[in-house]
Amino acid sequence: MYDLYFKTYGSIQNPHLIILHGFLGSADNWHTLAKQFSENYYVWTIDQRNHGRSPHVYEFNYDVLVDDLYEFIDFHKIYQPILLGHSMGGKVVMQYALYFPQLVSKLIVADMAPYAYNHHHEAVLDALRTIDLSQYNKRESIEEALKQYIPEWDTRQFIMKSIFFENGQYHWRFYRDSLLDNYEQILKSVQGKPFEKPTCFIKGSNSQYIKEERWNEILALFPKAHLKIIDKAGHWIHAEKPNEFYSAVMQFLNSIS
Numbered sequence: 001m002y003d004l005y006f007k008t009y010g011s012i013q014n015p016h017l018i019i020l021h022g023f024l025g026s027a028d029n030w031h032t033l034a035k036q037f038s039e040n041y042y043v044w045t046i047d048q049r050n051h052g053r054s055p056h057v058y059e060f061n062y063d064v065l066v067d068d069l070y071e072f073i074d075f076h077k078i079y080q081p082i083l084l085g086h087s088m089g090g091k092v093v094m095q096y097a098l099y100f101p102q103l104v105s106k107l108i109v110a111d112m113a114p115y116a117y118n119h120h121h122e123a124v125l126d127a128l129r130t131i132d133l134s135q136y137n138k139r140e141s142i143e144e145a146l147k148q149y150i151p152e153w154d155t156r157q158f159i160m161k162s163i164f165f166e167n168g169q170y171h172w173r174f175y176r177d178s179l180l181d182n183y184e185q186i187l188k189s190v191q192g193k194p195f196e197k198p199t200c201f202i203k204g205s206n207s208q209y210i211k212e213e214r215w216n217e218i219l220a221l222f223p224k225a226h227l228k229i230i231d232k233a234g235h236w237i238h239a240e241k242p243n244e245f246y247s248a249v250m251q252f253l254n255s256i257s
Contacts, residue, residue: 022085
């Protein structure tokens with residue numbers, strides 16, 4: 001078992017909620033919302049392998065990410081958790097629920113669907129391939145270099161959160177080479193027998209990750225799924241509209257508790 005980095009929030013007596021971040025993210029992305037959820041739940045935020053402070057392991061695909069989650073839940077003896085995942089983390093929790101439905105109580109998927117996707121991170125990937133952090137001595141200079149590839153401020157700030165300074169130079173918090181080499185893996189679909197427990201998909205209205213015309217494909221795997229749409233939000237709905245996202249999650253959980 002890999003020793004995944006994690007944080008916990010709230011009272012251990014409450015129902016357990018596990019949150020998984022997306023591609024190039026980390027548990028830290030969820031700190032504020034985790035504190036809010038901890039009023040009612042015992043919250044675990046996890047850095048998945050090759051992200052944040054968790055181990056860097058070259059092998060990277062949904063099967064190993066699901067194995068990591070299974071071993072983490074088993075080791076910590078977490079009974080019937082609620083799983084919440086964003087983007088890549090959404091596919092991990094979907095695949096986990098399809099493989100181990102008896103070990104999950106409820107499922108929440110933030111702006112991700114179970115089907116395969118085409119390439120859509122090209123500018124970010126080009127930046128990661130090209131920019132050598134060891135050549136920079138100021139964060140401002142790194143951001144200027146990123147701006148040539150990623151003009152969108154919010155996306156650029158998201159990437160900047162994964163840069164840290166140690167031993168006299170800057171580094172990526174994620175395992176860049178593995179993520180670049182295995183990028184095709186995160187585009188793949190998830191599969192399995194239908195998950196028959198309560199499921200909530202939360203979509204940003206400005207995002208195309210969940211296409212309403214393909215909702216039947218989602219229902220085929222998650223027949224008890226509900227769709228909540230957060231207005232004027234993109235793919236990072238939890239960062240762009242945290243209050244609305246929190247309300248959507250709590251409304252779903254309260255409606256089936």
